[in-house]
Amino acid sequence: MPTPPRTSTLTGPHLVAAVCAAQVLVQLGAFFWPALLPGLVPQWGLNNREAGWITAAFYGAYLLAVPILVTLTDRIEARLVYLFGVACTIIAHLLFGLIADGFWSALVLRALAGIGWAGTYMTGLKLLADQVDKTLMSRATAGHAASIGISGAASFACADVFANAWGWHSAFLIAAGTAAAAWIIVAVYAPRRAAPPPPPADGQALFDFRPVFRNQSAMAYAVAYCIHTLEMNALRGWGVAFLAWVAASTGAQANFSPTWVLTALGIIGTFASVFGNEAAIRWGRVRLITLAMLASTAVSIALGYVGTLSYSVAVALLLVYGFVVWLDSSSLTAGAAGTAEPSRRGATLAVHSMLGYSGGFVGPLMIGYTLDLAGGMSRTGWAVSFGLIAALMLAALAAFRVMRPRELAGDRSKNA
16 A cells, blocks of 8 residues: 655654554454354354364464564564555455355455554554653553553454444454554654664574574563463453353353453453553562463463353453453563564564464464364363463463563562
């Protein structure tokens, strides 16, 4: 898409606000598929594995695209890469609303939406990192993470409202429209970078990721982020279906629909992410992340074994789960960005995000396959699914501690 004439640009907190607003608009439709999954699965004759593949295609495409798109921001403007990602999102939602009618069309278009996510999520953060000063960076990261949380929360509610009012096709068409508004905001108001950063002194190639992998501190945050994202995307991808199953299997009257519960979960998670980053600054980043990972392990196990018995208990545990899962979200990403070499910040965020969404790709698939191997949705299937997530989180915590990540400048506690 061509860039329209630029009338003004923003800097500092105003730029952060504009980019965060754009993130909400472009990613509003990101979770329309999992929100509408319980209705579209029987309508299209899908099984749990096929539904899991459609969900995972979004993260798989992200995984393949992100090392290219985010790393390119070390040489070209992050703003241009961001606009490309928004354009992919617009096309994906538009075509999903117009032509999706089964497994293969949904799979391809969700993959295109994943490329769009790769071009907007970490590139949005890189756009801010290139333009704001270091004292604002940690809070800009938290604000950016909050915008993702807001869009994720609103996505479930909006999918329900739009689909009930005008049908699921219209929901995706509206998502294409909000993404187009995001494209205009960034094209008009985000400043061009004055000059590209100098290349690394060692002269290594742009896509040579070996120095990033040698940065043990940044990699510690990335390893933890991998399982964090697995857990988060499994919850987003299957949360509505889990609550719908609990309501049906227990005969409970769902006073709060599953989609609205996931909306509340996203709002709570947004608050938790911002709170977690502030807590990391005050009490120590490593300590905060350790506590969050231990808490999410405990709640995951409880959800699988107790949450299946009562819809009210399932709702309460899911909301607690949302808080502890998102508690370390911005802290992990800020840790990776803050301990990266400045000339390789884009490459470091690319690897961080690539590892994270490797987990994000596996999470929804793991749940789908586990449920089918258990004979369908059942107490056993859900207990094993959430138990697997808990086991992986404990393994990630052990690796995180062994790798001894550094605190950031401004984090007050140096001993976690």
